[in-house]
Amino acid sequence: MYRDFAGIYDELMHDVDYKKWFDYIENIYVKEGITPAKVLEMACGTGSLTRYLAEAKYDITCFDLSLEMLTVAESKLRKYRNVKILNQDMIDFNLGGQYDSIISICDSINYILEDEDLDKVFENAYKHLSDDGIFIFDINSAYYLSEIISNNNFVEDRGEVFYSWESYYDEEEKINQFYINFFVKEEDGSYNRFIEEHYERAYEVDEIIEKLNKAGFKDIKYYQAFSYDEIDSKTERINFIVKK
Ligand SMILES: C[S@@+](CC[C@H](N)C(=O)[O-])C[C@H]1O[C@@H](n2cnc3c(N)ncnc32)[C@H](O)[C@@H]1O
Incomplete structure (x- = not known):
């Protein structure tokens, strides 16, 4: 969500x-x-x-x-x-x-x-x-979820937002989990960390x-x-x- x-x-x-x-x-x-x-x-x-x-x-x-x-x-x-x-x-x-x-x-x-x-x-x-x-x-596509994005973990530094993006593909369920760790800069210069998990099914x-x-x-x-x-x-x- x-x-x-x-x-x-x-x-x-x-x-x-x-x-x-x-x-x-x-x-x-x-x-x-x-x-x-x-x-x-x-x-x-x-x-x-x-x-x-x-x-x-x-x-x-x-x-x-x-x-x-x-x-x-x-x-x-x-x-x-x-x-x-x-x-x-x-x-x-x-x-x-x-x-x-x-x-x-x-x-x-x-x-x-x-x-x-x-x-x-x-x-x-x-x-x-x-x-x-x-x-x-x-x-x-099923190809994209199972072969491309699932093997494409990365981090990106966009200044105000820093995040790492990991993907895990479940062959049996055909579901890819996106595990995203965000660090978002606050007004006082500190970083707010939060994690979101998203799931996409390959059809x-x-x-x-x-x-x-x-x-x-x-x-x-x-x-x-x-x-x-x-x-x-x-x-x-x-x-x-x-x-x-
Ligand atoms: C990858 S985003 C795409 C959003 C938008 N269509 C775009 O092009 O930027 C997927 C969207 O699907 C929504 N979503 C997921 N499951 C849903 C559901 N069962 N009913 C309605 N929206 C849903 C999410 O809240 C999210 O906004």
Whole structure:
């Protein structure tokens, strides 16, 4: 669960180009011949993508499980009249309406660790998606979680924030644990230390497709993220484009 990490999340994500992510999503809309008005963003985090969607005048509802992440999101998004922010769980939400597009980016889906829970996420997405709507999400590939990030422990000194990032991959559970030790500089020059543990489950593409089918989705495409290229054994991020 994102707690104190939320306050420095954007600082640590400095190299993530959310404008590129936004452009990719809009490009998908054009390619798929869809002009969504109502958009639902699941697991919006600190609202970095949401801000671009808001600027583009979509009617947006976004939610996240972590209140701490939403607090940061709220500070970025409060000036937009077309954004509604909610504290909800992807596994169990009922907003009582349908959306032209549902999106979830930056491997938030990997945070769903149990099979039954991912089934529920996809059932909820199906229920909340209009008949000609489009569901877009990405995952960290099983290859990335089991071969790349799990062997990539590192420390970074960003002045105000110093952290060590360790990963442990459980072959049996197919779950990667991120163990992050933060030291954040306080006003008096001392450092506040806190630890967060995050877990991401590795899913094979076939497992995702099976679950999407089970939820009722029929038109399922997937590509290397930010492109329309076929995935290969070394693809690290996979983007799904899904319709009913
Ligand atoms: C890697 S962050 C991505 C955040 C944001 N989408 C971004 O692009 O920066 C994963 C997010 O998923 C959220 N999350 C994890 N499990 C969730 C759940 N069951 N329901 C809603 N949000 C969840 C976390 O709180 C966190 O904000």
